[in-house]
Amino acid sequence: MSRLYLVLSLVLQQATAGAQSPVARIVVTPSKPVVSTGDTLRLTAQAVDASGQPVPNARVRFNAQGARFEGTVDSLGLVTAGATGTIPVAVVALVPGSRPVVQRIDVQMVPGPAARIELSHATVRLALGQRFRLGSRVLSSGNDERPEDRVSWRSSSPRVARIDSDGMVTAASAGRTTLAASVGAVVATATVEVAPTAVTALELSPSRQEARQGDLVRFKAVARDARGRSIEGLTTAWSFAPGEGMIEQDGSFVGYAPGEYVVTATQGTRVAQAVVRLVDRDVRRPMQVVGRLPRSRFTTEEVWVHPDGKHAYLGSGGGGDVMYALNIADPAKPVVTDSIVANTRRVNDVMTTPDGKYLVFTREGASDRKNGIVIASLEDPAHPKVISEFTEGVTSGVHSAFIFRQEKYGTHIYLTNDGTGALHVIDINDPYHPKEVAQWKTPKSFGDVGRTLHDIDVQDGLLYGSWWNDGLVVLDIGNGVKGGSPSDPKFVSQYKYDLNALYKDVEQTGGAGFIRGTHTAWRHKNYVFIADEVFPAGGVKGAKDAAAGRAYGRLQVLDVTDIEKPRSIAYYEPEYGGVHNVWVAGDTLYMGAYNAGFRAFDISGELLGDLRAQGREIGHVNTADMDGRVQNTAMTWGVVVKNGLAYVNDMYNGLWIVRIEPKPAVVP
DSSP, rough: HHHHHHHHHHHHHHHHHSSSOOOOOEEEEESSSSTTOEEEEEOOEEEEETTTTTTOOOOEEEEEOOOTTTEOTTTEEEEEEEEEEEEEEEEEEEOBBBBBEEEEEEEEOOOOOOEEEEEEEEEEEEEEEEEEEEEEEEETOOBBBOOOOEEEEEOOOTTTTEEEEEEEEEESSSEEOOOOEEEEEEEEEEEEOOSOOOEEEHHHHHHSEEEEEOOOOOOOEEEEEEEEEETTTTTOEEEEEESSSEEESSSSEESSSEEEEEEEEEEEEEEEEEEEEEEEOOOOOEEEEEEEEESSSSSSEEEETTSSEEEEEEEESSOEEEEEEEOSSSSSSSSSEEEETTTTTTOEEEOOTSSSSEHHHHHHHHHHHOEEEEEOOOTTTTTTEEEEEEEEOOOOOOOOEEEETTTTTTEEEEEEOOOTTOOOEEEEESTTSEEEEEEEOOOOOSTTTTTTOEEEEEETEEEEOOOTTOEEEESSSSSSSSSSBTTOOEEEEEEEEOHHHHHHHHHHHHHHSEEEEEEEEETTTTTEEEEEEESSSSSOOOGGGSSSSSOOEEEEEEOOOOSSEEEEEEEEEESSSSSOOOEETTEEEEEOOOOOOOOEEOOSSOOOTTTTTTTTTTEEEEOOOOOSSTTTTOOEEEEEETTTEEEEEETEEEEEEEEEEOOOOOOO
16 A cells, blocks of 8 residues: 555545644745756745634645656655656645645656767768758756757857858868857867868669668768769768658658658759659558457466467466466467466566476565565476575565576576666576575666666677666676676666657646656667556546546667667557557567557568558457456557467456468459
8 A cells, every 4th residue: 555545545534524724725835846856855835824824733744646756755845856757746734623735736857957968960071062950969967858958059160161059050161170069068069071072963872762661761872073973971961752751861761651752862052862652561461369368356467478388377466466377288278277376466577487497477566575586396387386486685576577598607587676676686597596696776866766677678698678767778697798797787778768758748638747667678680679658647537447547658669780879760659558568579579558459560671760650560459358357448468479379468358369360362
């Protein structure tokens, strides 16, 4: 039971029992509180009567009503800001024998001072007369973006290249100059070279291209002088029309809808164009529900399929205390073969060792606060037997766990810690005696405030941690890129982004203090798919059941060709519902999309831009029927793919087994 619930319960009890309070209002100082991340702020309050005089014997207390992952507020009004966002605070005035008076105030947690500026280009080579825009981002020391800052620009040699207040560069004469962007004392520079030779001809290749919507087409511009010689290294300005799509500064183009597009390249005063004709992507396929296992006693959490493909395991939540073992040898008739009952109230994550001999499930919500993980033997996969547990240092709860084996180091479990937001590494080379070998966590100014590790993916000795407010963090735990190991994880890189700006519509609709953060990650080829979990702070007023609320969220595609510099290049956001857990097999990404049900996407080729607009959705199943715990409502958690079947777990109604059917044959 939360502290907020207890406080509000007390308030409601007093409200029904007491007389009218002499308190007319509560004066809070500061009246519009703002605090920088990594800092604290003291709120003070005074209860006054209708004439503005202090009320004797009035006690004032503070209580946060949201943003629990971002910051804290103690009962005496000390705000600790661990991340950007807004904390709604209930300020309660209590006078003995009278009803409480409650006011609300919002505390803004903003980025710290500007610490560095990122420029879109470190070097630019332009032709005479060319105009080109330099982009900039201002960041705090905590890597939070400061969008309100305005960069001042100057050129060390305006006769070579001028730059205006918007970052637009004009190449005036041959030579080199340094462009400086500044915010206060923070400065970043870029070098501009203006070529001495005028561009007299510009060629664009390919000059025409036919492809499918969503296919990436790479263009190359070649500039030539009056003698026909190529001028190397010029920066090109790109554009396209008509229609919707995206073009990068390296000439990578993607069009979202079938039709004809004209791509334009500009260098100096010369322009070249090419035509792209796009046809329908044609990836839609029928879906078939092969099997179904409804669950109605508790909510359904994680699903995991045993390596033998004949058995599976299903977690429960909402006070379930149970993990089910299933026989799925006949996927049309999945049956429960056994269960493990544990004091947990929520089995949020389940996974087996790669050889299928052992299973691990998480505990989150035990009545005795003895959470952590449980390890079971799978000598008989249909009847798992508990052999050990690990709780030391993680009794506050484990949300997710990932098992990974390396030939050099053996088998380890990588755990999240609900209490501290730290990563814990557990050696299970002897699964009967698990032992911790390492911890790692993102830096914070005040203890653990603002830090949450939500999920973990490990591939090829690299760990991809979804650190909520801190975005994606990549660690070397045996890959070799930074010399890390399971017992000594080493930082590789981080991708952090502005969650408040990305989900401003959610805050405007449901109020401040909403839930949003980097929830999960999956490495595939040179991409990492990251999904955000987003829920509004409040539902639709006057509504109930499915009408009362919904999930939101976006899936981003990060290019990690340079693992030390992840960059976002594509995204998917459902028209309704959210994004939760994903699975990638071959050229297909499978997703549990909460209210949006189960979805599958084509991720073949190179990815860029808005994936939903490109017609990449293969199929969709609305995982809602009348047999579940919550009737006729989808809340799809995730999916595991095995032997061509998608095992889809829905929180509200259990397990669905789905097959994507092949494209119907065309009969001549």
